[in-house]
Amino acid sequence: MKNWKAHWHEIIFEADTKEGKLFDVILLWMIVISVVLVMLESVDTLNQHFGFFFNNLEWFITILFSIEYIMRILVLKKPIKYVLSFYGIIDLLSIIPKYLSLFIAGSHALIALRSLRLLRMFRILKLGTYVGESNKLMSALVASRTKISVFLFAILILCTILGTVMYLIEDRSSGFTSIPRSIYWAIVTMTTVGYGDIAPQTIAGQFIASIVMILGYGIIAIPTGIVSSEIAKQGSVKGTLNTQSCPNCSAENHADFAKFCYRCGERLEG
Amino acid sequence: MKNWKAHWHEIIFEADTKEGKLFDVILLWMIVISVVLVMLESVDTLNQHFGFFFNNLEWFITILFSIEYIMRILVLKKPIKYVLSFYGIIDLLSIIPKYLSLFIAGSHALIALRSLRLLRMFRILKLGTYVGESNKLMSALVASRTKISVFLFAILILCTILGTVMYLIEDRSSGFTSIPRSIYWAIVTMTTVGYGDIAPQTIAGQFIASIVMILGYGIIAIPTGIVSSEIAKQGSVKGTLNTQSCPNCSAENHADFAKFCYRCGERLEG
Amino acid sequence: MKNWKAHWHEIIFEADTKEGKLFDVILLWMIVISVVLVMLESVDTLNQHFGFFFNNLEWFITILFSIEYIMRILVLKKPIKYVLSFYGIIDLLSIIPKYLSLFIAGSHALIALRSLRLLRMFRILKLGTYVGESNKLMSALVASRTKISVFLFAILILCTILGTVMYLIEDRSSGFTSIPRSIYWAIVTMTTVGYGDIAPQTIAGQFIASIVMILGYGIIAIPTGIVSSEIAKQGSVKGTLNTQSCPNCSAENHADFAKFCYRCGERLEG
């Protein structure tokens, strides 16, 4: 019995066995399908034609997910920990709505709930191939956490100020009907998105808009600079040279693949 | 009495005591609320419903700010210095309008004045956590000041020229009604904002537009390059060389931590 | 006979002789012309006036390409290998349509086929001057393959989630008629393209849109960071490791400052 649990625990929660990998891949495809399903159901024309098929597939996946969910609980020693974990809640929320739809008519709220399963997609980044890189990227972002938040603060303050200025000088007709709306415009412009649904018409407005654009165009350099230098650091330091030092001449900066000291020829341990 | 002043001075102007931190945080929230208030008041629909509530809250904040302003003046030895400082003037300008509104009907000009309080938000960047990073970013920008201004000059000249070219080849109907307007378009395009309110229609125009876009797309690399290399430099503090020269052989580019000249072995002073 | 083949093989497949270079250049110009031709034919107004001329030029180029194709087959020892290669198939597909047009009326499908010859343009990057740099760029991209794919995954997941959120909160009238369409909008916004054909109208929608924009504006830093650090590495590779190999065990990738082989401890000369 114990073995049975251990065996399945390995399959479901780990990925170093063949079955474990297979399970992960199947699960991910199921998640992707379930997500695509939510999308297609939202397209009225498709829903009218394939509504019946969609509904059945939805049931099929929901039941599979239910089984998976129950399995996860069974094989764990402390299931409660998983149940209350982020993924545990998401997993539950992604199966409940369909069962609810039996009692309540499939309402807008249920679609909202169902789309929570999108969050399961992040499991993709947990795949062996990517976990390393994604961690690197994450750590690069985390390392420049403060820098970036400072940057965002500055952006928001700038947008607030510039948006207010535009609200004051531009006439309502061209879409600057309120300060929040003007700030929205400022963000749209500063980030170089530029929908064009709100655009300055007066000379003064266009002049300030130009400043906003060039500002945004220049400011984009800052986060890039921050992150690239972070990544560069990671890449160059760890990757090529390690931190061990020669036992004889205490020379440092040996290449990872070095077996002998490059300065005195002494054998390096480990 | 002295102590009382000293005590409050610490609370208001410093942030290394518990009370000091608390004061800063409360002040910042007050500022944010006051800013949000200005925004919401500009939304007509909201203003009609909650106008009365907004007005009272506005009064409440204004009075708090007044008290703060008076306190700052009281606790300082040379208040005049603060009163005439950038923040001093901003602080005053952010409370006056409300009092004026008693005598004058709340006019457009007063809104303009009131929004000056947005500038107080920059205090956020003065918070302990961020001050370090924001200084770093600032110094990175300052260090690449000349480079960036050269870059902006070049951009402006390019936009002027390309705008004029477009004005000459595009027909008025598609929005290129004057050179300034065409330059505005050039900036909108070069910075990849692209509102679409002015867009070339002729083949020739679209051809030049394509060039402008690819130019802008490539040029954006330059500020990024400038800033990232700056930030990267800061990151690799180890490698910084100072400007002192050897008293013996006047060799230069000594590392900051150098005690002896690397060329002649002479001891370096200081 | 053999020599004749060898001679032409050199001209057609290599570029280190004068004739070889000439052949490449002529071929490239032919390709460019043939591509331009396909473009111009698609412009109705032009096609009406110069249709006859276009047709003849098309024939002229097709025949030239046919000759080139036959030559390539003749001069090769194992032509089959070329015929089944990527370029071999492209070369064939770029001449067939015109001959087919004799039997079938020039249909839409043929245009599609004909435009496959666009792929021949990549030959430009095989030119001596560029091959080196383009390889460098490619290797930089390949080196950061996993990083970038992780990044794209994250983007797609984010866009899916944000698109769904917008679909739920925005009203259909402003263009968010289905989840796929909303995801399309999310991509358009996240990448700072911003057509404006779909744009949020509600306050909530605009608020989330702002978040998407700032996210996209910040996220763009990541690929840039990845690639720049890659390219930077390539630039500095020389600086860290040299190309000499150990006289004893012929190990390679020695650091510039290495005096002893890191693998066998042998002294390195020079």
Add this chain to the structure above:
Amino acid sequence: MKNWKAHWHEIIFEADTKEGKLFDVILLWMIVISVVLVMLESVDTLNQHFGFFFNNLEWFITILFSIEYIMRILVLKKPIKYVLSFYGIIDLLSIIPKYLSLFIAGSHALIALRSLRLLRMFRILKLGTYVGESNKLMSALVASRTKISVFLFAILILCTILGTVMYLIEDRSSGFTSIPRSIYWAIVTMTTVGYGDIAPQTIAGQFIASIVMILGYGIIAIPTGIVSSEIAKQGSVKGTLNTQSCPNCSAENHADFAKFCYRCGERLEG
């Protein structure tokens, strides 16, 4: 007489004397004014009111420029060299149109000619403060010349292919009326400008558009990477430290050109 020439030569062509600097600054302001003038004249409303004033100012500047032009010729030993130089021709072209306007009614062609004086603005970048930095930027661009051109080639080929694909799958109604126009759209999208005057309507079209956007969003990393690594190189050239450590005190971070240990003064081997 000689001295007189030498004196003025120094003022006009050099900037190391006080007068020389003054001359440059005045000249630049004149150029800026003349450029602004061309702009304002193109605004019909302004031209109707201030036409007379504009005309006189135009004459004033033209005469000043004429004097400057004549002076340049007089003070030079080989004026012909200047006359035929890029700036020589520009200087001439920027004064002729006004004189021509006496005989010919100020036609569109003359405006075109007049706007050539915009090119004089590049003189700004020749100012002492900026010349250094602008050269650095230029050399950075020149150094990555091949890389960037390869990059642009690739972009153009990609846009041609993607544009053609869109032309084939999208229906004419949504603006993809010809391949060149579709390529224009591809460039607009790839560079994240996104006017929205041409936007895909079909699902297939929007799907490919999404790919184009994400491609463009990722590709922008490449030029940035190229340029930043270039600039970084320039910046760090002086400051590079190697990893060898002193045999006596095993101090590290010696400059590449170090012959003696900076800490203990010991001679460094190699």
